[in-house]
Amino acid sequence: MEKKRVYTFGNGAAEGRADMKNLLGGKGANLAEMNLIGVPVPPGFTITTEVCTEYNELGKDYVVSVLKDEVEKAIEEIERLTGTKFGDKDNPCLVSVRSGARVSMPGMMDTVLNLGLNDESVEGIAKKTGNARFAWDSYRRFIQMYGDVVLGLKPQTKEDIDPFEEIMDEVKQAKGIHNDTELSTEDLKELVKRFKLAVKERTGNDFPENPWDQLWGAVCAVFDSWMNERAIFYRKMNNIPEEWGTAVNVQAMVYGNMGNTSGTGVAFTRDAATGEDIFNGEYLINAQGEDVVAGVRTPQQITLEGSRRWAKQQGISEEERAAKYPSLEESMPECAKELIEVQQKLEDYFKDMQDLEFTIQDGKLWLLQTRSGKRTGGAMVKIAMDMLRQGYIDEKTALKRCDPEKLDELLHPVFDKKALSAAKPVTRGIPASPGAATGQIVFHADEAEEWASNGKKVILCRIETSPEDLRGMATAQGILTARGGMTSHAAVVARGMGKCCVSAANNMVIDYKARTLTINGKEMKEGDWISIDGTTGYVYEGKIQTQDAELNDDFSALMELADKYARMEVRTNADTPRDARTARNFGAKGIGLCRTEHMFFEDDKILAMREMILAKDEQGRRKALEKLLPLQKTDFKGIFRTMDGLPVTIRLLDPPLHEFVPHDEKGQMEMAKVMGISYKDIHDRVEDLIEANPMLGLRGCRLGNLYPEITEMQARAIIEAALELKKEGVEAIPEIMVPLTGIVHEFKAQKEIIESTIKKVFSEQNDSVEYKIGTMIEIPRAALTAHRIAEEADFFSFGTNDLTQMTFGYSRDDVAKFLPMYIDKGFLKHDPFAVLDQKGVGRLMRMAIQEGRSVKPTLKCGLCGEHGGEPSSVKFCHTIGLNYVSCSPFRVPIARLAAAQAAIEG
Known part of the structure; x- marks a missing residue:
């Protein structure tokens, strides 16, 4: 049986349904469903998304040949329902041709309206409607849109001139008018004539008069637009697979430009x-x-x-x-x-x-x-919780309705209220997308992208935005436009991105050539600082300090709901009491990674740390470690106190020692003075620490086994901190993690040092606390021999940053040189350091969990890499049976929601 490629709808009937979005696209499926429930919809038909795939694989000629019969029959159905005839000069059937992917991609692909008009049918429309101006206005719009979309006359760069807009401006200027609605019928006829001449000059061909030629040109142009630059960029930004394709929707035209009753x-x-x-x-x-x-x-x-x-x-x-x-x-x-x-x-x-x-x-x-x-993220949460309370949806649906990534919009700073009270707005526009943003004024999207890549914060300021501005919008802190409304391109796209946006700013004049922005006589230049508030619509000159956002009751209710269904806990990666407090306020159930090395870079610790590293012998190292012990203990007490009653996983010293020592002459001279030895001795010691590949060298448990006194100091600091807090009534639950284990003997050696130190501290203080000793699985060999390591370890924590690096053989520091090309070519779908590689790295994790629990069924397993806050990675962690994931503090709510969705989805 021949595959069905075209689905019709109209007059209350439809061949499709709302649940056919994968085949008909979101627009086509909903057009069908609206017909079925009695909503007035112009009749039409949908060419399926599968045809888009055929088009890209087999080409235009093949697609037109297989579609021809079905499309002709579908056009006949539109003719029957509208009482018109496609190609007829007196009573023409006119149609629109629009895209329609599975998910909404506003403005990313192309549309053609008024298709079917030509030099004869425009007269027929004028006579039929009794409105010649309307007919010729529709015709000039059609030529302009078709010329841009199908014939390729749309400007490709900001330097290009749109021939149609140039002609339009010339005609309006000659007539002394400013608005398109002021153009007379004769003006519009003149535009049509000049537009068609421009097509001939630019393409070498006459504008197509045959409606069937017009239709096939438009259908193919919509399929082509699936692969245009802005659509590709939008798909990458929103993780939309290229293979989905777009449907094409052809509908009878209805006109809003027929006069004041339209x-x-x-x-x-x-x-x-x-x-x-x-x-x-x-x-x-x-x-x-x-x-x-x-x-x-x-x-x-x-x-x-x-x-x-x-x-x-x-x-x-x-x-x-x-x-x-x-x-x-x-x-x-x-x-x-x-x-x-x-x-x-x-x-x-x-x-x-x-x-x-x-x-x-x-x-x-x-x-x-x-x-x-x-x-917006805020609207997403409110709508979901309101609809739950109103009885539209159940709890699971409310959770599934919320995109975990969009919660990020709720967790970032807004303007500091005190700083804002002292600021005076220069104008006010429409608050198109909430939030606050401060940055330097930039007028062009490509320059916004360039400035942002150089670390600058920018506000993209435009008269109005278009889909071509997408890259610049994505990299800007916020968007400010002189025109538009809540449904203009800038507003809709900014909300989808979670970007702050103010549109239609009053009395704002932008001069692209002069690169100036003028508001009420006040001129600001490119590079000047400006602040915009997308919640109120106010625009301010200069910088305004920000403060943390305030989360509301709906957000709290959603998080409670998430915890009700989640089966996997969410911890945080935190190295300071402040970060720990932030994460706990966001609902973290403990700390999954406390990096002790981050503590050593503070001024009061770095000298002692360097003294320890640069010492010539163990005696010198122990002397320096005695200085570090109370400092480390203070750090641990601060974190334990903040996380009272919740587990804290502390990773022992991990990075190579060369990261801590001074490599400049001034710093080495300072250390020589502190340690009372010669500059040459310091310089030679620093040179000795340099390794060809330090990330694979003397670090992690190798460091602790070579210099066991370091492990002793850290273990003592952790346990003494816990015991001292116990006397204060604070419950510390330490989990000591050995980094970079690859061989079980490495771990056993570290475990013996830790346990012997803990026993000494317990004996000295005549008291004890519960603790665990586990390891970080970040070397493929550790995953492959997990059954051996699990015999000794209380827990596994997957350090997926290094595990990804070592599994792929990609240097995290150098991957940017080739990874974008790999993604563009389809070698990889995602950056594996951002989205967990489930087939490779994930398989190692699954194997390690199964092997580890085969010898220790109660083995606790977690993840503490950056993937712990990425929703698809969190859901994978649920499926392989992790007990928890750990992520940065501001990603905790995102991970909590993703964990709940994973449990609901099974």
């Missing part, structure tokens, strides 16, 4: 920025969809309440608002009422916040799309 807009069933349960959105009278998204005209609010809120933010009086910017409820009350009913129906049906696109054609409402709306 319009178009975008709406959300709840506030996408805050999560507030209030219907909101924007529309434009006498406009097509691209006008709203582009932000070239000031959009108006749908609801009266929203309109009044907007006017208050903008400092516009009620009288001016009602006269110039009436809500849809005021300008088209019947359509607004129907839209409000439809949005509620869709939210009730899909049981999630919906992002809607609609068009009103001559007083008739049509829905063009519904999808689960992109939202």
Whole structure:
């Protein structure tokens, strides 16, 4: 049986369903479902995502040949339902051609509207509608969009000139007009003529008049756009597989630009920025969809309440608002009422916040799309918890609805309230995406990317953004635009990225050529500092200090819910009481990695540490270690006290000694003076410590076995700290971890030193505490011989940073030279230092756990590498039976939610 590649929908019937998103894409599946539940949707059809794969593998000619019959029949169905004829000059069937991936990729791929128009059918439309201006406006839009998308006339760099925009500007300037809506029918005819001439000059071919040629060109252009630069970048940024492909949706055109009884807009069933349960959105009278998204005209609010809120933010009086910017409820009350009913129906049906696109054609409402709306991290949590309380969803669904990575948006700093109170805003715009950002002004996306790569913080300032600005937006601290609204490109993409964004800043003028930004006469130049508040919409000159975000009750409720279902605990990697306190406030159940070497770099310890390393003999080392002992003990007491009652895994000294000693003449002279020996002796000792490959040299347990006095000092400091706190009523639970074990004998030797030291301390103080001695599995050999090591160890902790490095043979310090190329070529799907390699490193981990527990069923196993805060890695750790993962303090909530989702998903 021939594979079905085209699925039709219209007039309440559909061949697809909402659960067919993998095949029909999100847009196509939801268009079908909206038909089935009685929502007014223009008829059309969807070409499946599988065809996109065929297109990329087998080419255009093959795809057109296999699609031809199905597409022609689907067009006939649109003709039947609309009473029009594709290619007819008097009663033409006009269609839109849009992309539709499994997940929303706003603005990343291409769209063509008004397809089917030509020199004959434009006259037919003019006669049929009695609106010649509308017909010619639609035609000039079609030529411009088709020329950009299909014929390749879209500018590729910021230096390129868009021939259509250049012609448009010339015509408007000659006529002395500023707005597209002021163009007359004759002006539009002139534009069409000049647009077609530009196509001929640029391509060498006439603009295609045949609607079927137009259709196949547009369909193939949408498939091509799946592989454009911005779509590829967006997929990488959001971990969307390339092999998914995009569907193509062909729909009968409905027009929002037929006059003052028509319009178009975008709406959300709840506030996408805050999560507030209030219907909101924007529309434009006498406009097509691209006008709203582009932000070239000031959009108006749908609801009266929203309109009044907007006017208050903008400092516009009620009288001016009602006269110039009436809500849809005021300008088209019947359509607004129907839209409000439809949005509620869709939210009730899909049981999630919906992002809607609609068009009103001559007083008739049509829905063009519904999808689960992109939202900020704060809105995500609020919507999930509100919908749980409202009975829309159950607890497991509420947890699954929340993307662990988006919690990151809630955990980062906002403006310091005291600093903010002293700052005076220079203007205010629309608070398009919450948060606070401070950075240097940059006007072009490529330069924002370059500045950011050099360690600078930047605010990307644009008149309006477009998909071509994506890379710059991704690297900027925040985005500021002169135009747009809550549904403009900048707003939607910024919210999806979790970036702070202020749009439509009042009285802001950007001069790209002069590289200046002027607000109310105040000129700021590229490189000047600016601060923006995406929660309030205020813009400030200069830097403003930040403070930690305040988490609300919804966040706490979500975390409690996560803990209810999670089967794996989350600890933190922390080396100071401050970090430990932060992590505990975020719900950490202990410390999975305390790196003792980080403590030695403080001023009061580094001299003693260097003295120990540079000593000529054991006696000299022990003398220096006596100075370090009380300092280490103080450090451990601070951390134990903070984590009272929770386990703390302390890794013994791990890095090569050369990292601690001075390599400059000034530092070596200082050490010579401190130790009372010659500069030459110090210099020679430092030279002796240099290794060809120090990360594989004298470090970890090798260091402790060569210089056992170091292990003795650290073990004593840990246990004495625990005993002293016990007398204060603080429960310290130390877990001593031996690093870099590769051979069981290495571990046994270290364990003997630790245990003999602990026995001495217990005897000296006539008291004891519970403790564990385990090891870090970070060498492949340790994983392969885990059954031997488990006979001696109380626990395993996978140090996946080094385990990844040694398994792949990649140097973490040098991998950036080739890893991007490996990912681009598909050798690797992810950076293995960011996302755990489940097939290689993960297999070693699984093997080690199975081997270890085969001899010690109660063996506790955890992970303390950076992967402990990455959601897919956390979920893998759940599947292989780890007891806990450990991550940086600000990643703890992310890991807690990921652990809960892993348990729910089984």
